[in-house]
Structure formats: structure tokens, C-alpha cells
Amino acid sequence: MKPVTIIGMGMTLEDLTAKHLEIIDKADTLVGGKRLLDLFKESRARQKVIGKDVDGVIRFVKNERKKKRVVVLASGDPMFYGIGRRMLDAIGAKNTLIYPNISSIAAAFARIKEPWDDVFVISLHGRENESGLFKALEENDKIAVFTDPKNNPARLAARLLENQFFNYQICVLEALGSKSEKVNWYTLAEAAKKTFADPNMVVLKRSPNPAEDQKRLFLGAPDSWYDHHRGLITKSEIRAITLSKLHLAADHILWDLGAGSGSVSMEASLIIKNGKIFAVEKNSDRVEHIKNNKKRFGIGNLKVIQAELPQGLAKLPHPDRIFIGGGGRQLKSIITAATQYLKPKGVMVINTVLIPNVEAARETLEKQDFSTEIIQVQINRSRQMPWAARMEAMNPVWIITGMRKAE
Numbered sequence: 001m002k003p004v005t006i007i008g009m010g011m012t013l014e015d016l017t018a019k020h021l022e023i024i025d026k027a028d029t030l031v032g033g034k035r036l037l038d039l040f041k042e043s044r045a046r047q048k049v050i051g052k053d054v055d056g057v058i059r060f061v062k063n064e065r066k067k068k069r070v071v072v073l074a075s076g077d078p079m080f081y082g083i084g085r086r087m088l089d090a091i092g093a094k095n096t097l098i099y100p101n102i103s104s105i106a107a108a109f110a111r112i113k114e115p116w117d118d119v120f121v122i123s124l125h126g127r128e129n130e131s132g133l134f135k136a137l138e139e140n141d142k143i144a145v146f147t148d149p150k151n152n153p154a155r156l157a158a159r160l161l162e163n164q165f166f167n168y169q170i171c172v173l174e175a176l177g178s179k180s181e182k183v184n185w186y187t188l189a190e191a192a193k194k195t196f197a198d199p200n201m202v203v204l205k206r207s208p209n210p211a212e213d214q215k216r217l218f219l220g221a222p223d224s225w226y227d228h229h230r231g232l233i234t235k236s237e238i239r240a241i242t243l244s245k246l247h248l249a250a251d252h253i254l255w256d257l258g259a260g261s262g263s264v265s266m267e268a269s270l271i272i273k274n275g276k277i278f279a280v281e282k283n284s285d286r287v288e289h290i291k292n293n294k295k296r297f298g299i300g301n302l303k304v305i306q307a308e309l310p311q312g313l314a315k316l317p318h319p320d321r322i323f324i325g326g327g328g329r330q331l332k333s334i335i336t337a338a339t340q341y342l343k344p345k346g347v348m349v350i351n352t353v354l355i356p357n358v359e360a361a362r363e364t365l366e367k368q369d370f371s372t373e374i375i376q377v378q379i380n381r382s383r384q385m386p387w388a389a390r391m392e393a394m395n396p397v398w399i400i401t402g403m404r405k406a407e
Contacts, residue, residue: 002065004091006072006084008101009036011177015102023099024071029064031057032073045071050083058090065095077103081123081146104201105144108173111183112203119144119203124151130159131383131392137165138223139231141206153202157191160204165224171203172196217297219243219267227289227296228261234325234351237379238397239263243271245349245401246321251275255319255341257309257334258282258326262290262302268323269299276301278316282308310337322348331357335364339404348402358398365402373401 005027007020016024024030030037030045037047046068050057064070078084080103088096109116120136122129123146136143137160147153153172160168166188174182174197182197206227217225220240223233234242242264248254248271256265259279268277279302281287287306294302305312309326310333318341324334335350342348348370350361358374365372376398380391 001095002067002069003095003097004061004065004070004072004087005097005099006074006078006087007099008074008077008079008082008084008103010076010101011104011107013039020099020101024073026069027071028068029061029070030073031061031070033075036073036075040073054083054086058086061087062091065091075104076107077101080105081121081125104146104176107176108144108171108201108203111173111176112171114142116142116144118142122146124148124156128386131385134163134165134383137168137204141227143204145202145204147200147202149198152198153191153196153200154194156202157186157188161188161192164222167207167225168204169207171205172200173203174198174200176201217266217270219270221263221267223263226261226263226266227292228263229283229286229289232286233261233263235379235394235397238351238377238399239267241375241377242323242349242351242399243267245347245399246323247347248272248321249275252320253317254278255280255313255316255322255338257322257324257338259290259304260286260325262293262304264323264325265290265302266293266297266299269297269302272301274301275320276303276317278303278305278319280305280307280309280312282306309334313337313341316341318343320346322346324348324350328354328357332360332364335361336368339365339368339370339402342404344404346404348404350400350402352398352400353395358400361400361402365400368402368404370402370404372403375399375401 005023027045031048032050034049048060061070072087074082074084077100105121119142120140121144122133122136125146125148157170169185170188170191171185220236223236226233248268250273252272252275254268254272254277256279259265259281262279265277265279279290287304290304320343322338322342362372376396378396379394382389383392
């Protein structure tokens with residue numbers, strides 16, 4: 001039997017090397033999408049179109065390779081969301097030769113002139129993976145999406161709006177690499193009303209200028225409304241419970257220590273109207289996220305401080321309430337330092353997903369003469385499947401509340 005050769009076509013014929021063209025010219029059988037096979041109408045080779053029946057095509061290739069030189073033409077790079085995986089699984093690595101080429105993702109980001117080493121890639125081409133897309137949107141600033149006629153850019157934009165992912169811009173790249181190629185950025189609302197040429201793909205980028213509707217902040221607002229680093233954010237349901245445990249009042253001073261995205265600070269401002277909020281974060285990128293979120297929601301009584309805890313607290317006004325959403329191995333020392341400044345009858349709330357830190361927080365608070373309460377919160381969110389929804393479990397979170405006893 002002869003090995004099957006899989007050649008990535010890149011974006012245009014110009015992306016094929018002399019070696020690629022020589023292999024294609026010597027093929028007895030060419031297999032590929034109709035658009036690709038049409039490029040070689042003059043070839044003497046037998047041609048087989050890859051349609052919806054991919055399993056049938058694989059059976060055909062297995063039979064042809066017994067005596068024929070089979071070349072499979074793949075769009076873009078065959079091993080990047082391409083036919084290469086299916087062929088490799090079916091025929092075996094030792095029976096295949098693979099020639100890579102420019103992927104549509106690489107071409108897309110070259111067109112929009114942005115790096116893509118920080119891009120999350122997801123495919124909706126021939127598959128229902130909307131739940132995976134929504135999860136990716138919660139955790140990433142830049143996403144590339146392979147589409148198909150059903151999961152097209154207009155439907156995608158509409159679904160994002162329906163699920164309150166307002167702060168994304170969408171770039172639609174139509175007929176990439178062809179003479180009719182179009183590359184344009186849109187708001188989600190604009191894209192939801194348009195019709196786009198096939199084939200196309202989409203780039204979603206978190207926008208610094210969210211829609212006006214997004215500025216109507218409320219307790220437990222969607223995580224996607226905030227700038228944050230790859231899911232490092234107090235999730236919306238946990239945020240609402242945490243704020244309830246803080247027992248906030250309009251004139252309070254709140255310290256948000258290890259503030260991350262500052263989401264707790266933002267929503268605390270809905271209650272603390274006359275007081276002050278101080279968000280302390282050591283990571284410079286996250287400090288920028290807090291500042292962006294502050295500007296987005298117009299939080300006037302929030303001050304952002306870059307400091308590595310437990311340093312940076314002595315110069316702040318003494319708080320009525322303290323929230324600690326980070327801390328890691330330094331949690332004990334951060335709690336001990338912070339309690340020295342907390343006012344009488346003050347409340348400290350600590351969130352953690354780490355089992356050792358549950359006991360560390362409780363023990364440290366009680367040594368400082370706090371009464372404590374511990375709850376565990378397990379959130380399950382519905383995720384849409386092809387014909388029904390399922391429940392997807394999120395990480396359980398422990399919320400430790402310490403209440404300072406009256407002196």
C-alpha cells in the first residue's frame with residue numbers, strides 16, 4: 001500500500017511550493033473540497049469531493065491507497081482544525097505524509113495586523129459547541145472562531161448579545177485569500193443584522209468601549225462585563241453572596257485586597273455611596289484591568305493601589321469592611337496585618353478555593369478574637385447542548401466571614 005499525502009493549501013495557490021505542486025501533479029487520486037479540486041481541473045488524476053459524508057471519503061481513500069498515489073488537499077493547515085486529524089486517526093501516522101501550510105488563523109491575524117500567541121481558538125464548524133464558546137469568552141480577551149453556514153457570524157453576534165456578552169467587537173473575514181476577500185470590524189449589534197459571504201471566520205476581541213447597556217451595573221453582573229485575566233475573577237454568583245456577607249453600608253470604607261479585576265469593588269460601589277473603596281493589587285496588568293473597569297462603570301469613590309500585600313496598608317484610612325479574594329501562601333500574614341486596621345465591629349470576608357486556606361483563615365481570625373462563619377458555595381450553570389441544556393459545575397468556593405467583637 002502507498003502512503004497518503006496530505007497537503008495544506010494555505011490561503012491561495014501562491015502558498016504552494018514547487019514540491020507541493022510536483023506531488024499534486026504526480027497524484028493518481030486527488031481528494032478535497034470542491035473549491036480546492038476546481039483549482040486542478042486540468043489534472044489527469046481521479047477526483048473525489050469531500051462532502052458531508054467524511055466517513056465515506058475515508059473509506060474511499062483507504063481503498064484507493066492500495067494501488068494509487070492519493071493526495072488529500074486541505075484548506076489552510078491540515079493539522080489545525082483540518083481534515084488531517086481525521087485522516088491520521090483513520091489511516092495511521094506511519095501511512096501518511098503531511099505537508100503543512102499557512103493556517104487561516106495565521107492569515108487572519110496577519111490581515112488585522114495583530115499577534116495571535118494569546119488567542120483562544122474554537123471551532124463551531126460542523127459542531128455545536130456554544131457552551132465552549134461562552135466559557136472561552138468569560139476567560140479570554142481575544143478569540144478566533146471557525147464558523148459554518150449555520151453557525152454564521154450574524155447568528156454568533158446575536159447569541160452573544162442574548163447572553164449579555166456586550167463588550168466584544170467582532171471582525172468577520174469573508175472569503176479569506178480569494179479575490180472577493182473582505183475584512184471588517186463591527187459592533188455585535190451591527191453584525192447581527194448583516195449577511196456574510198461563505199466561507200468566513202470570526203475574531204472576537206474584548207472592547208475597551210462597551211455598549212451603553214453594559215454600564216447599568218448590578219449585583220452579580222456577568223463576568224464578561226469586566227476586564228480580567230483568563231478567568232481570574234470572583235464569579236458573578238459568588239460576588240453577590242460575598243457582598244451580602246460584607247454587610248455594607250453607604251458610608252463604609254472597604255478594602256478589597258488582592259483585588260484582581262476589581263469586580264467586588266465595582267459592585268460594592270452600588271451600596272457604598274458616600275464612603276470610599278480601596279482596591280489593592282500587586283500585578284500591574286490586573287491594576288490596569290481595575291482602572292479600565294473603574295472607568296467603564298464610572299466609579300468615582302474607588303482608589304486603585306498597586307502594592308504587594310501585606311505592604312501598602314498603613315497609609316490607608318482604617319476600614320469598616322475588608323474583602324480578601326487573593327493571598328495564596330501569604331494569606332495568614334495578610335489577614336494578621338489587615339486585622340490591625342479594621343474598626344471595632346468590623347467585618348472581614350475571605351474567599352478561597354484552596355482547602356488549606358479555609359482552616360488558615362478560620363484559625364488566624366479566631367486568634368485575633370473574631371467570631372467566624374464558613375460556608376461553601378457550589379454553583380452549577382446551564383450549558384446549551386445540541387437539543388437541550390445540561391448543568392456544568394464550577395469550582396466550589398469557601399467564603400469565610402470574620403466579625404470583630406466589640407471592644
